[in-house]
Amino acid sequence: MSRIERDHRAAPARRSDSESPGIGRHLGDAPGFDDALDVLATPAPIDGIDGPASPTEFPSALDRRGGGEEGEHLAAFGVSRDVERDAHVPRTWLANAGCFNSDDSDDSDDPDDPDDLAGTDLEAFERAHRHEPFVDVERFVRAGLRSRAATIEIPGLEDVCSWIGDDPRKTSAAALARGRKTLRRVAWPLYLVAFLAIACALLYAAYAVREILER
Amino acid sequence: MSATPANDDAALVLTMQRSESPGEREAAFHLLVARYWRSVVLLADSRLNSKSDAEEVAQEAFTRAWRSIDGLEQPGSFLGWLLRIVRNAIIDQIRRRRNDRAVQSNSSSSSIDAELASPGEGPEAETDRRDEIEAVSAAMERLPEKYQTVLTLRYLQDLPHEAIARALGEPIGTIRNRVFRALNLLRGVLHVERSTKS
Numbered sequence: 117m118s119r120i121e122r123d124h125r126a127a128p129a130r131r132s133d134s135e136s137p138g139i140g141r142h143l144g145d146a147p148g149f150d151d152a153l154d155v156l157a158t159p160a161p162i163d164g165i166d167g168p169a170s171p172t173e174f175p176s177a178l179d180r181r182g183g184g185e186e187g188e189h190l191a192a193f194g195v196s197r198d199v200e201r202d203a204h205v206p207r208t209w210l211a212n213a214g215c216f217n218s219d220d221s222d223d224s225d226d227p228d229d230p231d232d233l234a235g236t237d238l239e240a241f242e243r244a245h246r247h248e249p250f251v252d253v254e255r256f257v258r259a260g261l262r263s264r265a266a267t268i269e270i271p272g273l274e275d276v277c278s279w280i281g282d283d284p285r286k287t288s289a290a291a292l293a294r295g296r297k298t299l300r301r302v303a304w305p306l307y308l309v310a311f312l313a314i315a316c317a318l319l320y321a322a323y324a325v326r327e328i329l330e331r
Numbered sequence: 332m333s334a335t336p337a338n339d340d341a342a343l344v345l346t347m348q349r350s351e352s353p354g355e356r357e358a359a360f361h362l363l364v365a366r367y368w369r370s371v372v373l374l375a376d377s378r379l380n381s382k383s384d385a386e387e388v389a390q391e392a393f394t395r396a397w398r399s400i401d402g403l404e405q406p407g408s409f410l411g412w413l414l415r416i417v418r419n420a421i422i423d424q425i426r427r428r429r430n431d432r433a434v435q436s437n438s439s440s441s442s443i444d445a446e447l448a449s450p451g452e453g454p455e456a457e458t459d460r461r462d463e464i465e466a467v468s469a470a471m472e473r474l475p476e477k478y479q480t481v482l483t484l485r486y487l488q489d490l491p492h493e494a495i496a497r498a499l500g501e502p503i504g505t506i507r508n509r510v511f512r513a514l515n516l517l518r519g520v521l522h523v524e525r526s527t528k529s
Binding site: 254256258259261263264268270279280296297 | 357360361364365369370372386390394397401402467468482483486487514517518
């Protein structure tokens with residue numbers, strides 16, 4: 117089972133239902149859940165991370181922000197899905213949505229305390245917002261591309277020189293291209309000179325014919 | 332003003348066009364090759380499913396670029412110009428292949444990128460990461476070419492949207508949209524695959 121699958125199937129894997137029902141376990145039924153969603157509509161900065169513009173924008177806001185440089189920290193959200201392992205998880209969202217763990221040791225609801233957020237049901241949180249799992253494709257695309265790119269060896273200067281050196285047209289083609297460019301630059305005066313030359317030749321020919329006829 | 336990739340490209344292209352010293356021209360060309368080689372090979376590989384063919388196409392494309400660089404009138408648009416050459420080289424390769432009918436299998440062995448590796452995670456988690464990366468990579472290869480191109484430029488070359496827009500000669504909004512749609516398509520493909528599996 118892949119990591120994402122495992123995460124999706126067992127989001128609060130750390131504690132069982134019997135051990136820790138936690139408010140996040142029954143997020144949709146939690147008292148004040150709807151109010152919490154309303155709270156989400158207001159950006160609540162914490163550690164430099166803003167909340168989504170509106171609850172319904174939860175994943176799409178990630179998408180949009182994740183598309184730009186400014187969204188790197190948000191894009192990290194879907195990967196770990198574990199507040200204890202990933203400091204990038206926007207804890208504000210969890211806290212605002214009432215995703216506190218009710219079974220933590222000190223029974224407090226502190227968004228800065230990882231223990232207070234541990235065991236919350238991110239899957240339910242996502243379902244409530246979009247009814248589909250959030251996959252941080254962006255990060256995997258980046259990692260996948262870099263991982264594949266790492267297997268590709270960049271040719272050295274000698275290799276590159278050997279390609280273009282092997283090319284019999286190397287010198288002549290470059291010279292030809294330069295010649296064409298120069299020709300384009302000087303073409304119109306050449307055309308003008310050629311036109312004048314032809315005109316002069318015709319005039320001279322006409323003059324010569326006339327001279328012959330007059331004799 | 333900080334140098335953007337396009338500015339760098341332009342400077343290198345101008346060096347190639349104007350320098351009288353063959354050594355300087357070759358060094359500038361090599362810098363361009365080093366900058367875009369991997370992206371070009373990956374793009375070709377995703378179309379040809381053969382790393383060796385992809386490298387051959389990349390070599391061909393860069394050689395063509397070398398031959399025609401003097402004709403490039405806008406040095407800042409080198410990347411877009413190169414990508415057009417690459418596309419043509421890929422098409423030529425596909426035509427050749429049709430004649431040969433010799434399709435090689437893709438033998439890309441992905442290594443786990445250090446970016447995703449978290450300390451303290453066991454081999455199982457690492458294997459899962461590898462699976463996810465490979466799933467995303469495989470899904471990416473099934474995307475239309477225009478999506479693959481923007482994803483490669485965005486996430487491998489790390490080009491900002493503006494630079495991609497400049498390189499491809501498209502409005503920046505189109506590029507943002509294309510990246511967004513590409514990611515959504517990938518997400519959809521992965522979602523369907525996961526649902527099918529389970």
